[in-house]
Amino acid sequence: MCQTGRFNIRDKCRVNTNWEKDVFVGIKCENNDISINFPLGYDISHDDQELRKDILLLLNTIRTTTARKDSEITEGHKGYNETAFPIQAYIAVIYDFYSRGYYKEREVIYRVAKRGKMDWNRTIKTQKAYIQNNNAYYLDFVTKKNTVNNDEIITLIHEFCVYESFAKIGWLFTSSMPEKPRLKYNEKLFRSVLREKISSTFNDLNKSLFISMLAIVDDQGSDKSGYNYKYGTYRFEYVWEAMIEKVYGINGKEKYFPKTYWNIAGKENPNASLEPDTIMVSNGDVYVLDAKYYKYGATGRTGDLPGSTSINKQITYGEYIAEQNKFKKIYGDDFKVYNAFLMPFNSMGQRWKTEQNVLRVGEAYGDWKQNNKSYEKVQGIVIDIKHLMKISTRQNEDEIIKLAHEIAQFV
Numbered sequence: 001m002c003q004t005g006r007f008n009i010r011d012k013c014r015v016n017t018n019w020e021k022d023v024f025v026g027i028k029c030e031n032n033d034i035s036i037n038f039p040l041g042y043d044i045s046h047d048d049q050e051l052r053k054d055i056l057l058l059l060n061t062i063r064t065t066t067a068r069k070d071s072e073i074t075e076g077h078k079g080y081n082e083t084a085f086p087i088q089a090y091i092a093v094i095y096d097f098y099s100r101g102y103y104k105e106r107e108v109i110y111r112v113a114k115r116g117k118m119d120w121n122r123t124i125k126t127q128k129a130y131i132q133n134n135n136a137y138y139l140d141f142v143t144k145k146n147t148v149n150n151d152e153i154i155t156l157i158h159e160f161c162v163y164e165s166f167a168k169i170g171w172l173f174t175s176s177m178p179e180k181p182r183l184k185y186n187e188k189l190f191r192s193v194l195r196e197k198i199s200s201t202f203n204d205l206n207k208s209l210f211i212s213m214l215a216i217v218d219d220q221g222s223d224k225s226g227y228n229y230k231y232g233t234y235r236f237e238y239v240w241e242a243m244i245e246k247v248y249g250i251n252g253k254e255k256y257f258p259k260t261y262w263n264i265a266g267k268e269n270p271n272a273s274l275e276p277d278t279i280m281v282s283n284g285d286v287y288v289l290d291a292k293y294y295k296y297g298a299t300g301r302t303g304d305l306p307g308s309t310s311i312n313k314q315i316t317y318g319e320y321i322a323e324q325n326k327f328k329k330i331y332g333d334d335f336k337v338y339n340a341f342l343m344p345f346n347s348m349g350q351r352w353k354t355e356q357n358v359l360r361v362g363e364a365y366g367d368w369k370q371n372n373k374s375y376e377k378v379q380g381i382v383i384d385i386k387h388l389m390k391i392s393t394r395q396n397e398d399e400i401i402k403l404a405h406e407i408a409q410f411v
Contacts (some may be wrong), residue, residue, distance in 0.1 A: 009171065012036055013044050018295055025239070026062055026232010027055075027087070027169075034171065039236045041297050041344035041385040052172055054386075056091075061389045062232055064087055065242035078323050087231045089215035090165040094173060097162050103209065105152040154197060156183040157190050159348050160212045168229075175343075183328075187221040215366065237293035239316055239387075241277055243290040243392040244342055247399055249278040258320040276317045282404035285336045286327070286377070288317045296361075297345025297352075297382045311378055313363045314339045318375025337375040340407045345382035357387040358399075360406050374411045380408060 001230050008128040016022045028035045036055055038044060091134070096103075160181040170177065173265045194214040201207050219231045234240060257273035280287040290313075296304040321327050322337040341364070347354050365371045391399060 009048060009166060010046065013038065013051065013055075015042050015044065016040060016143060017298075023234050023236070024230070024232055025234075025236040026058070026230060028230045028232075029168075030230075037232065039385055040293070040295060041238075041346045041349075041384050042389075043346045043348040043384075050283055055172055057386075057389055059087060059231070060241070061090070061239060065246075065392070073345065080176040086212075086215040086219050088218075089212035090138075090169050091172075092208065092212040093161050093165040093216065094164065094170060096179075096205075096212075097165075098173075102162065103158040103206070104155050115148070153183075153189075153193055156181065157193060157213065157217075158209075159183065160185065160190070161216045164216055170405065177319055185410060187217065190217045191221075213261065225365045229255075236290075240293040240344065243388050244289060244391050245278045246394065247388065247396050248280045248287075248289060249395070250281055250405060253279040255326075256286075256317070256321055258316060274313065274316065276314075280400060280404070282400050284331050285338065285404070285408070286321055287404060287407060288314060288321065288332065289312055289336045290339075290341050292341045292343050292377075294343045296351075296380075297343050300330055300351055304363065305380065308366075310341070312366060314341070314364075314378045315369060315376055318373075336408075336411075338404075338407050338411060339375050339378040340381050340403075341378060343380070343382050344385040344388075347387070349382040352382075357384040358382075358406050360402055360410055363410065374408075377411060379407045 012034050015038045016025060018040045024037050025039045026037060036058070038054070038058060042054075042058075045054050049257065059084075066367045089411065094207070151281050159178075160183055162178055163181045166174075166177050191214065194210050194217060196211045198207055198214065201210065253276070254273075257275050259273050262269040262271065276288050277291045278289040280289055290310065292305070292306050292310070294304050294306065298304075318337045318339045345352060345359070345361070347357055352359070359381055359382050361382055362380045365376060369376045371377055383403075
């Protein structure tokens with residue numbers, strides 16, 4: 001378990017180079033030492049409050065864009081074993097604790113008394129009525145009172161989960177720790193109580209909390225829970241592609257895929273289609289976007305730009321869309337097709353120092369084309385990666401217009 005104590009959180013943050021083995025993006029805890037690894041081109045904040053927002057943005061981006069989370073547990077010299085480290089469950093428990101404190105059951109106590117909030121149903125069923133002039137009178141009533149049970153088992157389990165959450169990732173929020181739990185870890189008991197609570201509660205907020213607590217209990221019960229962990233991905237290029245698709249892409253892009261076939265003995269045999277990353281539509285024109293998590297934005301070296309294979313594929317995509325009658329019927333005879341590579345960069349870094357989050361850096365073309373059609377030149381575009389991560393929750397029309405303008409103005 002990584003218990004960090006007090007440290008300068010900024011000293012634990014770095015931007016990976018995407019060179020050789022330096023490709024992991026996410027959080028590591030190795031030999032009781034935390035490190036936070038940001039993707040290529042990320043501008044890390046210097047203010048602690050903003051820096052913590054950066055880290056939460058990083059975790060949320062990985063969570064929402066990767067179908068398979070790459071999380072690892074290091075186990076001595078035995079190498080790496082993959083596991084689904086439930087970091088979001090730990091974060092959820094901390095958020096809930098800050099919002100509501102320790103979870104406590106509210107009990108209703110019923111008693112017979114002369115005063116208090118009467119429960120008519122229980123009074124009628126359990127107390128003797130006195131009849132006078134055809135009217136029923138009760139000398140004693142069943143009253144009810146709400147009370148909080150501080151020693152309920154679910155409260156004690158919550159104390160344990162809160163403490164474990166702060167021990168592992170509480171440094172994201174504070175350097176202080178809650179008091180140690182009163183109840184020691186008991187996997188069988190904890191799981192039984194939490195499963196019953198999950199199945200019986202109708203309060204969505206409480207159910208979500210119990211589900212997160214169960215994930216923590218399961219993690220503690222695994223053979224690997226006490227060892228070092230990693231939460232993140234070694235393939236951030238997939239995250240980059242997913243963000244581009246979410247912000248700029250249209251649904252149903254499959255109809256834009258060029259297809260090829262083999263005809264053998266009169267039988268048509270389809271091959272796998274060429275598949276562009278993202279299709280964007282703006283003002284009646286089509287933009288074929290290829291998300292490239294390349295190093296050019298960090299190095300400025302032409303050797304870190306997409307090569308001939310990628311360029312030729314983009315031109316093929318564009319030509320297919322531009323020449324097909326089915327697309328002319330949709331967009332009109334005069335619609336244009338544009339091509340672009342989208343790469344990450346740090347707009348605040350020393351290399352660029354620009355207020356623009358989207359910037360055109362050049363264009364690629366082939367000598368086998370006359371290069372007089374819009375799709376025959378592939379525009380090189382860099383996008384500030386921190387900006388993209390912040391807006392990658394849904395399609396953004398303003399960003400589409402901005403990108404379309406940056407591509408089309410140079411063609």
